[in-house]
Amino acid sequence: xxxxxxxxxxxxxxxxxxxxxxxxxxxxxxxxxxxxxxxxxxxxxxxxxxxxxxxxxxxxxxxxxxxxxxxxxxxxxxxxxxxxxxxxxxxxxxxxxxxxxxxxxxxxxxxxx
Amino acid sequence: xxxxxxxxxxxxxxxxxxxxxxxxxxxxxxxxxxxxxxxxxxxxxxxxxxxxxxxxxxxxxxxxxxxxxxxxxxxxxxxxxxxxxxxxxxxxxxxxxxxxxxxxxxxxxxxxxxx
Numbered sequence: 001x002x003x004x005x006x007x008x009x010x011x012x013x014x015x016x017x018x019x020x021x022x023x024x025x026x027x028x029x030x031x032x033x034x035x036x037x038x039x040x041x042x043x044x045x046x047x048x049x050x051x052x053x054x055x056x057x058x059x060x061x062x063x064x065x066x067x068x069x070x071x072x073x074x075x076x077x078x079x080x081x082x083x084x085x086x087x088x089x090x091x092x093x094x095x096x097x098x099x100x101x102x103x104x105x106x107x108x109x110x111x112x113x
Numbered sequence: 114x115x116x117x118x119x120x121x122x123x124x125x126x127x128x129x130x131x132x133x134x135x136x137x138x139x140x141x142x143x144x145x146x147x148x149x150x151x152x153x154x155x156x157x158x159x160x161x162x163x164x165x166x167x168x169x170x171x172x173x174x175x176x177x178x179x180x181x182x183x184x185x186x187x188x189x190x191x192x193x194x195x196x197x198x199x200x201x202x203x204x205x206x207x208x209x210x211x212x213x214x215x216x217x218x219x220x221x222x223x224x225x226x227x228x
Binding site: 004031033035037039041042043044045048050055056058088090092094096098099100101102103104105106107109 | 143144146148153154155156157158160161163201203205213214215216217218219220221
């Protein structure tokens with residue numbers, strides 16, 4: 001059984017650029033969520049995907065968007081990067097069942113300069 | 114926004130001692146989960162307790178939940194240096210509405226266990 005894989009692990013971008021982060025879900029998991037974690041803070045929910053459709057969104061602007069593919073892998077896209085977007089981005093996969101916890105990837109550390 | 118607060122923000126103990134971390138939350142929940150994070154990397158799921166449960170054990174971990182006080186505690190017994198990490202509680206709201214299964218995290222407790 002494979003866990004959740006995220007790529008890349010580190011990324012440096014310039015303000016105003018666009019970035020795409022990728023996530024492969026744990027085998028058998030059909031739901032994927034993305035979280036942003038600023039330094040010293042708890043993760044903040046960005047959005048969740050189920051059956052390739054966005055299924056809930058946190059307090060993030062539309063320049064944060066995502067995709068889920070038929071194999072349940074996912075992408076997080078951020079346009080017009082701002083300095084405050086610098087953070088650890090975490091992907092989590094799960095079954096669509098509230099009785100189970102989530103499996104998180106190791107994250108992508110994004111630095112915007 | 115964060116669901117609630119964790120207490121203490123930092124905890125430093127000696128190996129072999131017990132560590133207790135507390136978590137408070139604000140809204141009604143379906144379940145509460147505890148996660149561990151090493152060195153700012155991915156989170157590892159430790160334990161899940163449902164809203165109708167009061168106590169749960171897993172190895173050296175003991176979690177309690179008091180829904181009347183909207184609080185939970187995580188006890189790690191006989192701590193080891195390898196337990197050094199940040200610990201987060203996260204709540205899941207009841208089913209229905211948007212954001213099904215969304216995790217709402219606290220600020221975390223940084224635990225340091227000295228050998």
